[in-house]
Amino acid sequence: xxxxxxxxxxxxxxxxxxxxxxxxxxxxxxxxxxxxxxxxxxxxxxxxxxxxxxxxxxxxxxxxxxxxxxxxxxxxxxxxxxxxxxxxxxxxxxxxxxxxxxxxxxxxxxxxxxxxxxxxxxxxxxxxxxxxxxxxxxxxxxxxxxxxxxxxxxxxxxxxxxxxxxxxxxxxxxxxxxxxxxxxxxxxxxxxxxxxxxxxxxxxxxxxxxxxxxxxxxxxx
Amino acid sequence: xxxxxxxxxxxxxxxxxxxxxxxxxxxxxxxxxxxxxxxxxxxxxxxxxxxxxxxxxxxxxxxxxxxxxxxxxxxxxxxxxxxxxxxxxxxxxxxxxxxxxxxxxxxxxxxxxxxxxxxxxxxxxxxxxxxxxxxxxxxxxxxxxxxxxxxxxxxxxxxxxxxxxxxxxxxxxxxxxxxxxxxxxxxxxxxxxxxxxxxxxxxxxxxxxxxxxxxxxxxxx
Numbered sequence: 001x002x003x004x005x006x007x008x009x010x011x012x013x014x015x016x017x018x019x020x021x022x023x024x025x026x027x028x029x030x031x032x033x034x035x036x037x038x039x040x041x042x043x044x045x046x047x048x049x050x051x052x053x054x055x056x057x058x059x060x061x062x063x064x065x066x067x068x069x070x071x072x073x074x075x076x077x078x079x080x081x082x083x084x085x086x087x088x089x090x091x092x093x094x095x096x097x098x099x100x101x102x103x104x105x106x107x108x109x110x111x112x113x114x115x116x117x118x119x120x121x122x123x124x125x126x127x128x129x130x131x132x133x134x135x136x137x138x139x140x141x142x143x144x145x146x147x148x149x150x151x152x153x154x155x156x157x158x159x160x161x162x163x164x165x166x167x168x169x170x171x172x173x174x175x176x177x178x179x180x181x182x183x184x185x186x187x188x189x190x191x192x193x194x195x196x197x198x199x200x201x202x203x204x205x206x207x208x209x210x211x212x213x214x215x216x217x218x219x220x221x
Numbered sequence: 222x223x224x225x226x227x228x229x230x231x232x233x234x235x236x237x238x239x240x241x242x243x244x245x246x247x248x249x250x251x252x253x254x255x256x257x258x259x260x261x262x263x264x265x266x267x268x269x270x271x272x273x274x275x276x277x278x279x280x281x282x283x284x285x286x287x288x289x290x291x292x293x294x295x296x297x298x299x300x301x302x303x304x305x306x307x308x309x310x311x312x313x314x315x316x317x318x319x320x321x322x323x324x325x326x327x328x329x330x331x332x333x334x335x336x337x338x339x340x341x342x343x344x345x346x347x348x349x350x351x352x353x354x355x356x357x358x359x360x361x362x363x364x365x366x367x368x369x370x371x372x373x374x375x376x377x378x379x380x381x382x383x384x385x386x387x388x389x390x391x392x393x394x395x396x397x398x399x400x401x402x403x404x405x406x407x408x409x410x411x412x413x414x415x416x417x418x419x420x421x422x423x424x425x426x427x428x429x430x431x432x433x434x435x436x437x438x439x440x441x442x
Contacts, residue, residue, distance in 0.1 A: 062317070069309040088281060088287075088289070095286055096283070100268055
């Protein structure tokens with residue numbers, strides 16, 4: 001049986017969960033309190049972070065490398081387009097969300113509000129929360145600008161770039177940090193992706209001490 | 222003409238330069254003081270960072286996506302192996318160096334000692350420099366452990382993983398922050414990669430105010 005060691009609100013884990021679910025690859029989800037750095041977990045994964053995917057006898061880390069592997073091992077339904085230009089754009093946007101968006105927004109909002117409490121590392125820094133709340137506007141506008149020209153973020157088909165973005169936004173939506181009224185095209189895009197069967201497991205997530213708002217799992221939000 | 226906007230000691234730029242040079246793709250190097258965020262540069266690149274590659278009418282950012290693009294556009298000589306398992310290992314290690322190694326070592330040593338001065342952002346924090354000098358030992362040992370089992374970092378052929386690692390280590394070697402006596406296999410590996418024609422431009426780099434040590438460009442270091 002495939003196993004994914006994860007935490008529910010991690011955008012990197014969610015991206016991998018979405019890829020697996022879209023391709024109908026069954027996986028057992030195992031929550032891993034990776035910040036406690038248990039010896040058994042560290043042995044499997046010297047980088048000490050999640051996601052870690054056990055699949056076909058391999059133990060894999062690094063979410064971008066995992067998603068490329070899943071794509072090569074299970075090409076259908078495709079989450080990478082044909083053509084090197086289109087593939088570049090997908091990889092550029094995955095890096096944009098996992099690097100820039102993560103640093104400017106996710107780490108400032110989700111990590112301050114949720115991870116710190118779960119990990120017992122004190123209270124949110126309001127300076128960071130404010131900075132994240134400011135920056136997410138710019139990112140939503142950038143997504144809106146892309147979606148004015150394209151059906152999906154990287155082009156005319158749904159790709160890993162959409163899953164990377166949806167992984168971050170869904171985690172932030174769990175703590176009501178996304179203003180869906182800012183951009184109608186972004187809201188439409190999220191409604192489309194949220195209604196996919198692959199999204200169900202993510203909408204069912206529950207983090208003790210942090211009940212999700214009613215709109216979180218509502219397809220008509 | 223292809224153009225690469227870069228800074229000489231950036232490991233992300235060096236990785237792209239090595240890929241281009243190994244494939245004999247000619248490129249004009251343009252130094253870009255990206256931290257000054259000049260409007261013309263920001264227009265080309267909303268992420269505001271280097272490398273930025275202009276190639277065949279495209280403007281590309283994100284070094285990992287750029288390297289995958291170069292590989293798809295110019296497959297020979299190959300820097301990605303055949304086979305999904307081998308390709309996974311390359312991508313995992315590229316992420317290891319560009320994410321974990323960068324955060325734990327490069328940002329603590331190179332950025333403190335060089336970038337801060339060039340950017341006019343004050344003096345090195347000795348706490349960070351100490352932490353980086355400590356962590357590089359662990360990383361050199363990890364590389365040694367890999368190279369005890371393999372000819373190159375990701376397997377039996379040279380790949381992007383070797384270029385990612387060499388990009389970081391060469392930048393740190395420019396400021397004498399690599400102890401080559403720590404691991405004989407790592408030193409042998411670096412000697413092999415350093416002697417490739419693709420490495421020449423990197424060994425010729427000069428940063429005003431920071432003359433490289435004599436051993437930096439010496440193939441018999």
